Amino acid sequence: MARVIEVDPEGLRGWIASARRTLSIESEAMAKLIAALDGSLGRAFAEAVRLIKNGAGRVVVTGMGKSGHIGRKIAATLASTGTPAFFVHPAEASHGDLGMIGRDDVIIMISNSGETAELHAILDYAKRFDVKIIGLTSRDQSTLASHSDVLLCLPDAREACPIGMAPTTSTLLQLAMGDALALALLEDRGFNATQFKTFHPGGLLGAALTHVRDCMHKPPRLPIVAPATPMAEALVIMTQKSFGCLGVVDDGGRLIGILTDGDLRRHMSRDLIDHAIEDVMTRKPHTVAPDTLASEALEHLNSTKITSLFVVDDEGKPVGLVHIHDLLRQGVR
Incomplete structure (x- = not known):
């Protein structure tokens, strides 16, 4: 006391x-x-x-x-x-x-x-x-x-x-x-900030200057499927990858949707597994670029009340995925 x-x-x-x-x-x-x-x-x-x-x-x-x-x-x-x-x-x-x-x-x-x-x-x-x-x-x-x-x-x-x-x-x-x-x-x-991080890799300064590309999960770890994937198959992949989400890409490899635990709850029905993932997914998902500061990504996750963000390149193709737990483990605030 x-x-x-x-x-x-x-x-x-x-x-x-x-x-x-x-x-x-x-x-x-x-x-x-x-x-x-x-x-x-x-x-x-x-x-x-x-x-x-x-x-x-x-x-x-x-x-x-x-x-x-x-x-x-x-x-x-x-x-x-x-x-x-x-x-x-x-x-x-x-x-x-x-x-x-x-x-x-x-x-x-x-x-x-x-x-x-x-x-x-x-x-x-x-x-x-x-x-x-x-x-x-x-x-x-x-x-x-x-x-x-x-x-x-x-x-x-x-x-x-x-x-x-x-x-x-x-x-x-x-x-x-x-x-x-x-x-x-x-x-x-x-x-610049990137050079500054070179001299400050540790502590809160290092964490604040970390970029998404430094802490994202990369292929083949990414949970990616095609729009026509049956929900029964999608759920198996979603469970195996353990990110709580699936990215959906078109024939050109561009991210067009995401399936999350929340989407599953909203669409829960007896015939859910009979649908294709494109019938259940959320279109136009939130994304970030690889050079986004990790602190900005964390702010985005908090403000939108989501737990994962796909990282996409200039063409909209997923190159990584960052989870809120990854950022917190890095000491990002």
């Missing part, structure tokens, strides 16, 4: 007021960042995108402390959206990890102050081997700024922390710039 926690109304109001102050300060900083893109930051941003796009190597992201945490996220976002990237911890770099950085790589170096001592080894290495550096800092007169080939200088904004010490607003702006870079590169290369 869950324990009920009593909250002091005065404390509750204070916490909410604190949250409002934090979000207000950070939203003001984001507005400054957006406005800065109309000036020198925008020109530098475009150059950073061009540098990464035209680079022959990978993107190496580095940063120390909270900037390092942001750097890991930026590297992960770049990699998952089609830009090869990885994170190098600056403290480990001088103990062998500098060898992970190639001459064709581009380094995104993050430091709010631009004076982080642990970054010096990577700075020296980059200058020695002419590895390009994109500096992400709030200080345009810093060491990082002076050594950057492209400087993304963030606008001056106060931390949301009431004592001005904990990195809050500054890390938010760093993360936002990383997202902006990743998505600008994504849009430039025309990265």
Whole structure:
């Protein structure tokens, strides 16, 4: 049984007021960042995108402390959206990890102050081997700024922390710039949902980007019969295939009807087995194309209150069948 926690109304109001102050300060900083893109930051941003796009190597992201945490996220976002990237911890770099950085790589170096001592080894290495550096800092007169080939200088904004010490607003702006870079590169290369699924095969993202062709049953598993098939024979096939339905195709192989458990109940009579399936079937059945997202197929099944959909090609010929249980097992929601 869950324990009920009593909250002091005065404390509750204070916490909410604190949250409002934090979000207000950070939203003001984001507005400054957006406005800065109309000036020198925008020109530098475009150059950073061009540098990464035209680079022959990978993107190496580095940063120390909270900037390092942001750097890991930026590297992960770049990699998952089609830009090869990885994170190098600056403290480990001088103990062998500098060898992970190639001459064709581009380094995104993050430091709010631009004076982080642990970054010096990577700075020296980059200058020695002419590895390009994109500096992400709030200080345009810093060491990082002076050594950057492209400087993304963030606008001056106060931390949301009431004592001005904990990195809050500054890390938010760093993360936002990383997202902006990743998505600008994504849009430039025309990265699509199919490519995105390649990097996200598991979990809810993978399931959401699954296509019907990835989870449909294919021939010879399909329950398909001709219009003149006697119901006695059709019922045997329907039972053997165990999908609860039968597809009916014409002489050209095009789907013209479907027989479901519901059709059987509606036409139940003493002489049902004496009929041909075309007398009982539902004409113009619901269908989907192979490249339909599985989530769309599930929505269609739910909205029409049916359990199976035939998958047809451009000519209307059945190439598969998807059952609602197949989609749920895939984790489609």
